[in-house]
């Protein structure tokens with residue numbers, strides 16, 4: 001039984017049916033992120049995710065990037081545990097007042113050069129939580145943001161597209177912070 | 178021992194509160210109720226406030242009656258329930274943070290959601306301006322030889338929500354865990370007050386993203402109860418279909434993630450594939466992977482797509498084909514069982530005391546599922562079982578999820594077969610007089626309570642109580658005496674919501 005499961009996982013993953021077009025597009029996108037990162041950074045891209053007050057919907061889709069359908073790690077996109085190892089901070093949620101300091105500190109702990117990606121409608125301007133006594137607003141109200149990925153939550157493919165456009169901008173010489 | 182119905186009779190009954198009764202009582206009846214929680218005859222389902230009033234939702238364990246007991250407190254003081262019944266403690270600390278309502282005799286009066294950073298105090302009560310004063314929070318002390326503290330969070334190593342855990346350990350063994358939450362507090366109930374029903378429905382669907390269907394449903398049912406609206410049968414079935422897909426996706430994700438934290442990544446990979454197939458089917462059928470903003474007061478926002486039923490059936494078939502092998506793998510992997518069996522035990526008495534819902538309660542002998550008790554449509558016409566175990570360990574919480582995956586699969590198939598043509602939404606009324614409604618809905622994590630008062634097409638006050646309120650404290654109890662290294666595993670087996678309880 002166990003052998004069978006290992007085989008099904010590692011030999012012919014998931015593809016009883018032919019890969020769907022969106023899967024192919026996805027692999028291409030992820031590969032592009034990996035290549036551009038390598039060209040620009042000379043290595044894989046390290047991302048530190050920070051939930052600055054989200055409803056956790058955005059986290060679910062960021063998680064999905066690591067499932068075997070997307071498996072972004074094989075393309076050189078890694079989610080790292082410490083901001084000290086990160087190139088990119090991927091920030092979700094409206095920034096709550098109770099999370100503001102933690103976000104600032106995480107930003108400061110991230111070495112230069114670094115980029116900040118704000119994922120989700122809340123991260124842009126607070127979304128439907130804007131105006132609350134407990135919410136600062138979007139991520140850019142607290143730290144500088146390089147790219148915003150819309151969606152509530154953005155789908156895994158939208159997140160990958162966002163990373164590609166970030167890296168392309170970086171590649172064409174937009175300075176990192 | 179008083180029955181709920183007697184307590185309600187002792188008070189002044191409020192008209193226009195549906196579907197269960199609400200009564201305004203005096204201080205003595207309020208205190209009697211608090212004592213009855215301690216005796217175990219009644220369970221606390223929720224405790225919330227208004228600027229000079231407190232409410233508690235009560236379940237009578239013997240008769241299964243539900244009701245709301247309210248106490249007017251013009252001087253902003255009320256007798257503490259937590260003084261007799263610990264599950265009320267964090268809720269009473271929150272009542273003070275948000276409304277400035279003081280529970281007299283509360284055993285712990287530290288703030289809970291208020292971290293001193295809002296520039297205001299009592300934001301939902303009589304507001305006071307406040308300077309930002311992040312005075313250090315006083316953690317409980319634990320003293321003894323060779324004890325050390327480990328502080329974790331609010332930003333964690335993984336992709337998870339923020340919260341702070343303070344461990345006191347003796348060597349490797351956890352002597353005490355103290356949680357500090359509130360980091361994701363967004364002031365949802367403040368935003369809802371005065372908003373339209375539509376805006377509030379969107380907010381309700383964003384309280385806890387993994388339970389967006391269940392929250393949407395709880396909110397919608399409360400509005401429909403207040404306005405006494407009957408939802409068309411097709412809409413009821415589509416709602417239940419979405420709710421079971423949400424349960425499937427979350428349970429599959431959890432089973433994989435728990436095994437991953439027990440260092441068995443293979444299971445995670447397989448479960449994640451099945452989870453993804455559910456999300457894709459949901460996207461094909463309803464146009465959104467998490468099915469957000471689809472359950473709305475009056476029905477559902479859109480009908481299932483033409484080929485949606487086929488997409489869902491294909492995902493269900495895939496799970497039905499592959500899941501049994503994964504269950505067998507879980508059952509037969511000694512290294513996994515070694516980690517999950519007898520780890521993080523929640524005693525049945527504690528689960529009962531806290532009226533813990535979902536897999537946390539049902540893994541510790543508490544036979545409660547809101548789809549059955551109080552029950553709501555369309556579940557009375559569907560066949561399903563509610564699995565209950567009594568070991569209360571990580572393993573039992575995994576098995577409850579496994580059994581519930583099987584049940585949700587069966588339910589989803591039944592619903593697809595039963596879907597008949599018809600309307601999927603009815604219009605809301607614009608009632609002239611204020612009315613109140615309430616609902617208890619079974620999300621994947623447990624029962625979500627929604628209570629609201631409508632005034633025309635506006636929300637006057639809405640309260641949403643996440644199941645995590647009564648589960649987080651049990652995690653503190655469950656980890657005691659376990660090794661620090663088992664915390665991630667225990668934590669994952671609870672998978673409590675931060676955003677849902679921080680609100």
Ligand code: SF4
Pocket residue numbers: 053054055056057058092093094119120121122123127151152153154383386
């Ligand atoms: S963008 Fe949507 S999913 Fe993301 S945190 Fe905001 S409400 Fe949640």
